[in-house]
Amino acid sequence: MATQKADKAAIGEGALGAARPRLAPTQQRSRERFEKILAAAADLMAEKGGEAFRMSDIVQRTGVPFGSLYQYFPDKTAVIGTLAERYNAVGRECVARDLADVAAPDDLYPALCRIVDSYYQMFLDEPVMRHIWQATQADRALQALDEEDGAFLSGLLCEAVRRVAPQTPDATLETFSQLIMTLAAAAVRHAITLDAEAAGRFLGLFKAMLPRTPP
Amino acid sequence: MATQKADKAAIGEGALGAARPRLAPTQQRSRERFEKILAAAADLMAEKGGEAFRMSDIVQRTGVPFGSLYQYFPDKTAVIGTLAERYNAVGRECVARDLADVAAPDDLYPALCRIVDSYYQMFLDEPVMRHIWQATQADRALQALDEEDGAFLSGLLCEAVRRVAPQTPDATLETFSQLIMTLAAAAVRHAITLDAEAAGRFLGLFKAMLPRTPP
DNA sequence: TATGTAATACGAGAAGTTCTCGTATTTGCG
DNA sequence: CGCAAATACGAGAACTTCTCGTATTACATA
Numbered sequence: 140m141a142t143q144k145a146d147k148a149a150i151g152e153g154a155l156g157a158a159r160p161r162l163a164p165t166q167q168r169s170r171e172r173f174e175k176i177l178a179a180a181a182d183l184m185a186e187k188g189g190e191a192f193r194m195s196d197i198v199q200r201t202g203v204p205f206g207s208l209y210q211y212f213p214d215k216t217a218v219i220g221t222l223a224e225r226y227n228a229v230g231r232e233c234v235a236r237d238l239a240d241v242a243a244p245d246d247l248y249p250a251l252c253r254i255v256d257s258y259y260q261m262f263l264d265e266p267v268m269r270h271i272w273q274a275t276q277a278d279r280a281l282q283a284l285d286e287e288d289g290a291f292l293s294g295l296l297c298e299a300v301r302r303v304a305p306q307t308p309d310a311t312l313e314t315f316s317q318l319i320m321t322l323a324a325a326a327v328r329h330a331i332t333l334d335a336e337a338a339g340r341f342l343g344l345f346k347a348m349l350p351r352t353p354p
Numbered sequence: 355m356a357t358q359k360a361d362k363a364a365i366g367e368g369a370l371g372a373a374r375p376r377l378a379p380t381q382q383r384s385r386e387r388f389e390k391i392l393a394a395a396a397d398l399m400a401e402k403g404g405e406a407f408r409m410s411d412i413v414q415r416t417g418v419p420f421g422s423l424y425q426y427f428p429d430k431t432a433v434i435g436t437l438a439e440r441y442n443a444v445g446r447e448c449v450a451r452d453l454a455d456v457a458a459p460d461d462l463y464p465a466l467c468r469i470v471d472s473y474y475q476m477f478l479d480e481p482v483m484r485h486i487w488q489a490t491q492a493d494r495a496l497q498a499l500d501e502e503d504g505a506f507l508s509g510l511l512c513e514a515v516r517r518v519a520p521q522t523p524d525a526t527l528e529t530f531s532q533l534i535m536t537l538a539a540a541a542v543r544h545a546i547t548l549d550a551e552a553a554g555r556f557l558g559l560f561k562a563m564l565p566r567t568p569p
Numbered sequence: 570t571a572t573g574t575a576a577t578a579c580g581a582g583a584a585g586t587t588c589t590c591g592t593a594t595t596t597g598c599g
Numbered sequence: 600c601g602c603a604a605a606t607a608c609g610a611g612a613a614c615t616t617c618t619c620g621t622a623t624t625a626c627a628t629a
Contacts, residue, residue: 168625169577188494194616206579209617277492279403321536384606409587421608424588 173211175201177225180218184270189277190219216280223271223281226261227288233257234292238299247303251319258323272324292320388426390416392440395433399485404492405434431495438486438496441476442503448472449507453514462518466534473538484542507535 179200183192194215198205212218237253240246262268275281296316300307394415398407409430413420427433452468455461477483490496511531515522 188497189492191494193614195614204579205581205617206619207577210577213617215616273491277404277488279406321539324536408585410585419608420588420610421590422606425606428588430587 169211172201172203172207176203176208176211176218177222181222181267181271184219184222184274185267189270189274190215216278219271219274219278220281220284222267223275223284226265226268226271227284229261229265230258231288231291231295233261234295238295241299241303244303247300250299254319255323289320293317296320384426387416387418387422391418391423391426391433392437396437396482399434399437399489400482404485404488405430431493434486434489434493435496435499437482438490438499441480441483441486442499444480445473445476446503446506446510448476449510453510456514456518459518462515465514469534470538473542477542487542504535508532511535 176197179197180192183196183200184190186192194205194208197203197218198208201208212221234254234257237250237257241250272285275285293316296319297312300312300316391412394412395407398411398415399405401407409420409423412418412423412433416423427436449469449472452465452472456465487500490500508531511534512527515527515531
């Protein structure tokens with residue numbers, strides 16, 4: 140549903156294809172420049188934080204002049220959006236892989252740990268992602284992309300849970316997937332690893348505090 | 355530690371007192387204008403989302419010209435920062451109140467539910483807050499303010515847990531408070547209420563999935 | 570190789586922000 | 600009333616993002 144978005148964005152349409160379209164860079168040199176721009180943008184986002192970089196910074200670093208830059212990308216958000224979509228695709232793949240093998244109820248918990256860890260690892264590997272997430276949260280156009288992405292991931296999660304516990308009520312699923320995605324985000328933001336020990340401690344605390352019976 | 359910040363910010367120093375200071379509006383008219391500016395900014399943030407408003411919008415709406423505007427606030431982030439600090443103060447009070455009565459282990463869980471609900475309610479009452487949070491996440495200067503606030507809240511939480519479970523290890527406390535703050539944020543972002551039933555379902559699911567023994 | 574056409578390169582400057590600064594006005598007070 | 604300090608003001612300085620007309624390069628075809 141939201142799956143075949145990656146290829147489109149690789150052409151440089153960024154957040155919303157609605158914006159005035161740009162030609163895909165077909166020639167060798169163009170493609171190299173295209174990537175050079177993205178690389179510079181990623182560096183700048185990491186250095187200055189979020190979208191607090193200037194298009195002129197890119198011009199200066201890459202040597203690609205304004206005119207050319209704007210031939211590849213319709214505007215600044217498209218640069219960020221292209222990066223975001225690229226990284227999000229990686230994230231989607233991770234989650235899909237982590238959930239693929241879930242067949243029995245007991246598979247679910249390790250899978251969730253893996254998701255959180257995958258995200259965390261992804262952010263360790265690509266520190267830019269943090270800033271991209273930041274930027275995409277602030278910009279409305281980019282946010283749309285993010286929500287779509289979130290819906291996709293949440294869909295995967297629900298599907299996996301349903302596979303092993305078909306009777307789970309909708310509300311539970313919804314809350315559950317939101318919380319898991321939130322945990323993944325928290326893992327990234329606060330450098331929490333949800334390894335077995337930490338999770339055990341956390342849940343243990345809850346258990347100790349809450350002598351409730353599950354419904 | 356970060357407690358006596360509210361009064362300072364009310365003078366209009368906004369995010370970082372470091373910026374060139376402005377005089378506090380002492381006269382009647384000044385104070386009115388000061389508030390008028392903040393009100394307009396709040397409306398604009400809600401309307402246009404985050405920091406996507408123009409200073410000229412404020413000028414137009416309030417009738418306060420640029421010169422005067424910048425007499426009260428050193429820059430745009432100070433306007434947002436003042437609003438943020440004002441709302442954060444409300445949040446801190448809520449949390450402090452919700453945790454004040456925690457004396458026995460059994461008090462903790464309802465208190466946490468209340469925290470999440472308080473935050474949620476706060477956002478229902480003041481829809482601007484969502485956009486302020488957005489803005490503060492994107493802007494580095496404002497982020498600092500946010501982190502300080504987060505540290506303060508996390509401190510309150512740790513204190514409360516320690517009060518009823520003094521032997522809790524540091525790592526657990528840390529993870530725990532981060533997760534609770536994250537849950538509160540999630541409650542706001544995704545309209546989750548952590549009422550007893552939902553929490554029970556969530557924890558029940560976890561319990562069902564995780565036949566682990568607490569440490 | 571020569572030639573025509575389409576793709577690409579380019580950067581001065583248009584358009585739109587935030588914020589400043591010198592001047593005019595108001596307020597408080599002896 | 601007259602003086603000093605606080606406040607009001609808005610044109611424009613400084614800095615953005617992005618455009619557009621022109622120059623240059625790449626490629627197909629003969």
